[in-house]
Amino acid sequence: MRITLIAMASFCVSASLAFGGNIPTLNHVRGEYVEARTADVYTGPCFANSEIGLAGDLAVMGWKIEKGSFDGVNLDGLSVMGVIHADGTLGDYARPDMTAKSVLIMDQRADAEQRLALRNFAQKMGGLLLADIVRVEYRPIDFTLDGNSVHSATAVMTAGTLAKVETRALSDKDQICHNEAVWYQPLTKLDHAMPAYTLANDFSGKGLGTSWNYSGNRGSFVGTFQLEE
Numbered sequence: 001m002r003i004t005l006i007a008m009a010s011f012c013v014s015a016s017l018a019f020g021g022n023i024p025t026l027n028h029v030r031g032e033y034v035e036a037r038t039a040d041v042y043t044g045p046c047f048a049n050s051e052i053g054l055a056g057d058l059a060v061m062g063w064k065i066e067k068g069s070f071d072g073v074n075l076d077g078l079s080v081m082g083v084i085h086a087d088g089t090l091g092d093y094a095r096p097d098m099t100a101k102s103v104l105i106m107d108q109r110a111d112a113e114q115r116l117a118l119r120n121f122a123q124k125m126g127g128l129l130l131a132d133i134v135r136v137e138y139r140p141i142d143f144t145l146d147g148n149s150v151h152s153a154t155a156v157m158t159a160g161t162l163a164k165v166e167t168r169a170l171s172d173k174d175q176i177c178h179n180e181a182v183w184y185q186p187l188t189k190l191d192h193a194m195p196a197y198t199l200a201n202d203f204s205g206k207g208l209g210t211s212w213n214y215s216g217n218r219g220s221f222v223g224t225f226q227l228e229e
Contacts (some may be wrong), residue, residue, distance in 0.1 A: 029068030029075060029121060030226040032145055033190060034155045035061040036165045036201035037090055041184040042218040044177040048184075056089035056219075058212055060165050060201055061187055062157045063125065063225065064143040070124075070227075073117035079141040080118045081105040081159050082130050084187075085208040090129075091184030100129045103207045105159045108138040125188045125227070135207030137162060145222070155196070155222045166200035167220040174218055186221045193223030 039056025040047055062081035069075055084090065086100035106118050115138075123130045139160040147153030147169070158164045174197055186193045201214040 027068075027070045027121075027124075027227055027229050029065055029070055031066040031068070031224070032064045032143065032155075033062065033186075033188065033193075033221075033223045033225050034143075034157050034165050034167060035059060035187055035221050036167065036198045036214075037184075037187075037219040038201065038212065038214050038217075039089060039184075040218045041091070041182065041221060042170060042174075042180055042195035043183050044179040044181075045183075046177065052089050052092060054089075056091070057086045058201075058203075058210070058214070059084040059086075059090055059187060060163050060203060061126070061129075062141070062143065062159075062165060063122070063188075064141075064157070065121075068227070070117045070121040073113050075110075075114060075117060075121070078107045078110050078114060078118060079143055079157070080107060080122045081141060081157065081163055082122055082126050083163055083203050083205070083208065084129050085210060086129070090187060098128065099132065101132050101134050101208055102126070102130050103135045103137060103203075103205055104130065104133045105137045105139055105141065105163060107141045109140075110138075121227075125225070127188075129187060135205070137205060139163075153222055156200075162203070162205045164200045164202040165220070166198075167196035167222055168199055170195060170197050170218060180218075186223060188225070190221075190223040190225050193221045196220040196222050 037059040083103040
């Protein structure tokens, strides 16, 4: 039976090629990620409840692709960022169908083919949060991650002067009620993530009806991602 199945699979691939069909493209991308929101993600229940519906509707998220391809296009070393303005507190468990408008910022080094692949990759990773892209910008994007691991790292991601996320590792001094936990999960699927302290969460562009310069909260994540499909 195993031999028969292998033979059938081989025949299907050959037939697909013979009749001009396309074999599904494998996407394999890995790299590092950072996000910052305008509400705490590492917090206690009383603080989270005080912010729900009132804060946390804005965020900047960014992927630095170390290696890989998407839609068959090589994206080694390129980055992409999403700037989000949601219609409620991001991560609200009572709002799984939350909608948002977004600005997509793409690495200006990407060529036309890579730009399309980067957009598709970001929308795959961002889901509903990046479904409604109202503006696309092209900027030099820089990402640095200083530290031995995401547990202790300081992360900085900038898109020229348009957007910036800067974080540091959390410490015991950042606890207020000493009942803190990871209240919200990251906005994208990650292999590993750690909550972090926000030193900068800035956006000064157009398209979302607002801009912000936000810092001084426990509203960030730093992590790594790997997409295989």
